[in-house]
Amino acid sequence: xxxxxxxxxxxxxxxxxxxxxxxxxxxxxxxxxxxxxxxxxxxxxxxxxxxxxxxxxxxxxxxxxxxxxxxxxxxxxxxxxxxxxxxxxxxxxxxxxxxxxxxxxxxxxxxxxxxxxxxxxxxxxxxxxxxxxxxxxxxxxxxxxxxxxxxxxxxxxxxxxxxxxxxxxxxxxxxxxxxxxxxxxxxxxxxxxxxxxxxxxxxxxxxxxxxxxxxxxxxxxxxxxxxxxxxxxxxxxxxxxxxxxxxxxxxxxxxxxxxxxxxxxxxxxxxxxxxxxxxxxxxxxxxxxxxxxxxxxxxxxxxxxxxxxxxxxxxxxxxxxxxxxxxxxxxxxxxxxxxxxxxxxxxxxxxxxxxxxxxxxxxxxxxxxxxxxxxxxxxxxxxxxxxxxxxxxxxxxxxxxxxxxxxxxxxxxxxxxxxxxxxxxxxxxxxxxxxxxxxxxxxxxxxxxxxxxxxxxxxxxxxxxxxxxxxxxxxxxxxxxxxxxxxxxxxxxxxxxxxxxxxxxx
Numbered sequence: 001x002x003x004x005x006x007x008x009x010x011x012x013x014x015x016x017x018x019x020x021x022x023x024x025x026x027x028x029x030x031x032x033x034x035x036x037x038x039x040x041x042x043x044x045x046x047x048x049x050x051x052x053x054x055x056x057x058x059x060x061x062x063x064x065x066x067x068x069x070x071x072x073x074x075x076x077x078x079x080x081x082x083x084x085x086x087x088x089x090x091x092x093x094x095x096x097x098x099x100x101x102x103x104x105x106x107x108x109x110x111x112x113x114x115x116x117x118x119x120x121x122x123x124x125x126x127x128x129x130x131x132x133x134x135x136x137x138x139x140x141x142x143x144x145x146x147x148x149x150x151x152x153x154x155x156x157x158x159x160x161x162x163x164x165x166x167x168x169x170x171x172x173x174x175x176x177x178x179x180x181x182x183x184x185x186x187x188x189x190x191x192x193x194x195x196x197x198x199x200x201x202x203x204x205x206x207x208x209x210x211x212x213x214x215x216x217x218x219x220x221x222x223x224x225x226x227x228x229x230x231x232x233x234x235x236x237x238x239x240x241x242x243x244x245x246x247x248x249x250x251x252x253x254x255x256x257x258x259x260x261x262x263x264x265x266x267x268x269x270x271x272x273x274x275x276x277x278x279x280x281x282x283x284x285x286x287x288x289x290x291x292x293x294x295x296x297x298x299x300x301x302x303x304x305x306x307x308x309x310x311x312x313x314x315x316x317x318x319x320x321x322x323x324x325x326x327x328x329x330x331x332x333x334x335x336x337x338x339x340x341x342x343x344x345x346x347x348x349x350x351x352x353x354x355x356x357x358x359x360x361x362x363x364x365x366x367x368x369x370x371x372x373x374x375x376x377x378x379x380x381x382x383x384x385x386x387x388x389x390x391x392x393x394x395x396x397x398x399x400x401x402x403x404x405x406x407x408x409x410x411x412x413x414x415x416x417x418x419x420x421x422x423x424x425x426x427x428x429x430x431x432x433x434x435x436x437x438x439x440x441x442x443x444x445x446x447x448x449x450x451x452x453x454x455x456x457x458x459x460x461x462x463x464x465x466x467x468x469x470x471x472x473x474x475x476x477x478x479x480x481x482x483x484x485x486x487x488x489x490x491x492x493x494x495x496x497x498x499x500x501x502x503x504x505x506x
Contacts (some may be wrong), residue, residue, distance in 0.1 A: 063354050064096040065122040065361060067346075068114060071101040072401035081379035081400075088371060093364055095357050101401060105296025115139050122352040123362070125406045128342035129248030132168055136447050140173045140347040141355055147172060150356045154363035157409065165341030168443060175362045177344035179410040180310045180427050182434030185237040185332035188314065190303045191325035193217055193227075201329045207278050210304075214287045217303065228282060229302045230292040234468025235279060236306040242266050243337045243437045245444040245497055249457055250464075251485055252494050254501070256335060256437040261505060263498045265490070267478050276467065276474035283470030292469035306331070308343075311426040312419035319416065320398050334434035338443050344405050365408035372412045376404035387417050442504050444497050452489030459484045 064086075086096040100121070102110035114121060115134070126134060134140060148155045155163075158178045166176045187210075189199060197216045204210060210228075217227040228235075242253035242264075253266045266272055282288050289295065301321045307313070314326040348358045364371055369390035377384040377393055378400035384393045394417040404413060415423045446453050463481050466472040482490075 062090050062094055062096055063357055064098050065352075065354055065358055066098050066100060066120065067123040067125075068100045068102065068111060068121050069125040069402065069406055070104060070107045071403060071406075072104065073399075074101065074401060075378075075397070075399040077379050077382055078401070081374065081383070084379060085371060085374050088374070089361065089364060092368070092371075093357075093360050095354075095361050097361065099402070103297075118351075120351070121349050122354050122358045124347050124349065126174065126345050126347050128244070128246050128339040131166075131174065131248075131342050131345055131347070132246050132443060132446055133248070133453065134347070135168045135173045136450065138350055141350045141352065142171050142173060143175070143348065143355075143359065144172045146355060147175070147359055151359045151363040154359065154366055157366055161336070162341050164441060165336075165338050165443075166345060169445065169447075174345035174347040175359070175366075176341055177346070177405060177408060178366070179344070179405060180308070180334075180430060181341050181343075182334040182336045182431045183240065183308055183332070183340040183343075184310060184330060184334040184430050185240055185306065186309045186313070186328045187306050187331045188304065188317065188326050188328045189213075190301070190323050191327045193303050194327050196220070201327055204329070205331070207275050211278070211282075214282065214304075215285070218285070218287055223286065225303075226287065226289040227303050228287050229289050229299060229305075230469050231295045231298050232293050232465040232469060234292075234465070234470075237308060237332065238275060238468060239266065239272070240332050240335075241271070242269075243439050244339055245439060245442060245501075246338050246342055247444050247446070247453070247493070247497070249453070249460060249493075251456070251460060251481070252490060252497065254437075254439050256337065256439075258438055261438050261501050263494045263501065265482060265485075265494070267474075267482060273474060273478065276470075276478070279468070279470035280473055281470070288470050293465040293471045310423070310430060312415065312423035315416050315419040316395075319395050322398070334430045335437060336431075336434045336440050337437040338440060342443075346406075362408065367412060369412045369414065372408055373414050375402060375407045376400075376413055378402075386414075390414055392417055392421070439501060439505075442501055445500060446493075449489075449493055449496055452492045455488035456485050456490050456493060459488045 082097065082099060090096055111124070113119070115124075115137075124140075154175065158176060162176050162178055162181050163172060165181075166172055166174050187201075187204065189201060193199065193213075194201065197213060197220060199213045199216075204213070214227040218225065221227075239250045239253070241256055242250070243256045244250060244253045245263075247253075251265060251267050252263065254261050254263055255269075267276075279288070283290075283292070301323050309328065314328040317326050318324065346362055348355050352358060365375060366372075373384070373386075373390055373393060374380065377395060378397065380386070383397045383400050384395045386392070387394050391414055393414040404410070410427055411424050413424070415421060420426065459481065462484075463472070463477060467474065467477060467481070
């Protein structure tokens, strides 16, 4: 993913990807825990038919599903918008939804709490950074048979390669968001600075190529202007060249184009060190805002950001960020990795009383344009107006907090007025053109590595914000980070990963 006011997934690990159409970043921070059985190291025994009819209301009652997701601040009309959706879905499939929104800055902590305390829910947005850990904690239901039996239209809609990318131990535990499921990274400038400083975006290929434009902008705009504004997530897509094997731990990975599939200590690789040194220089030079390591919400209208995206995404960014024109240019990809496929998933609780209903709701999200548009854009007639049936919408507010990339496929979603009418055809073409990571299809089995994974992630969490925003000097801090990672079990995880990769691809 990930992908994007916002987090996950543009500047600040995905700050601008949360806009209605932007893709999820693949390095999103989110951890979930356990709605789980006592043995937290093994997936729960949640076979397709287990508990799907347990404790349901009397015939004629309409169940309301709790769906935890991530988003921005609630607008005044949020409840009205959800009520409109519920009126529609109650009639269509006899199901309503109660959408619980954890803010971009609080999502990690909130979702941990929800799952670890056993707070009831039915559907939960998750992603590559935590999904395998959540599955191994028994939090999510095994949908392998149920999704084919109860929702064949949903199953047939999503390509087999994408379903395969969600599998843990050969089983399906989530519904993938079929969209820009391959990763294409873009860099984006506010056009007024491109014109003012003569920035030649066509010749910007590397991080180093951004150095002169950033310094020109800083010199011209003054001390309080930051050409590269960031939140604590850092520079979105920084680790794109390395496949994290769905581990959600950037310091361990495989170079995506390495045919030998060698697991490496990513922070010690020369290209990564060079990039981190440049980020540190930019932080020292005032290119990056000084509060980046602690900033959780992005300011509107950034002069520059990086995001996983697709053609036409700038139209939505312009609306959401209040910028007249953004110039977007491709920097990386498209490429398929298991993590890009897992960049946006919706799982069903292992203890949900309404597994079948939850799947049917997700099927409707993925096949019904009217519901899809309401989830993505808000209240009809208030947040948006239909221009061409359900195919084109004109957005009239920028306050709708939910991110379209977290919900369902893009291929039943309207395009925003001003975007290319064939926008989603272009996204499909990116998927078709995507190269494959050398480890595509492989997902690290961490069922016997729970302690090491938890401990190494705890070490990374201590240092990542300052490192990825440039606040820390990488030449000083990386040896310390690596030493602590090794003490926490990084070598054990890396060795197991190499053994599993060798066995998987032999």
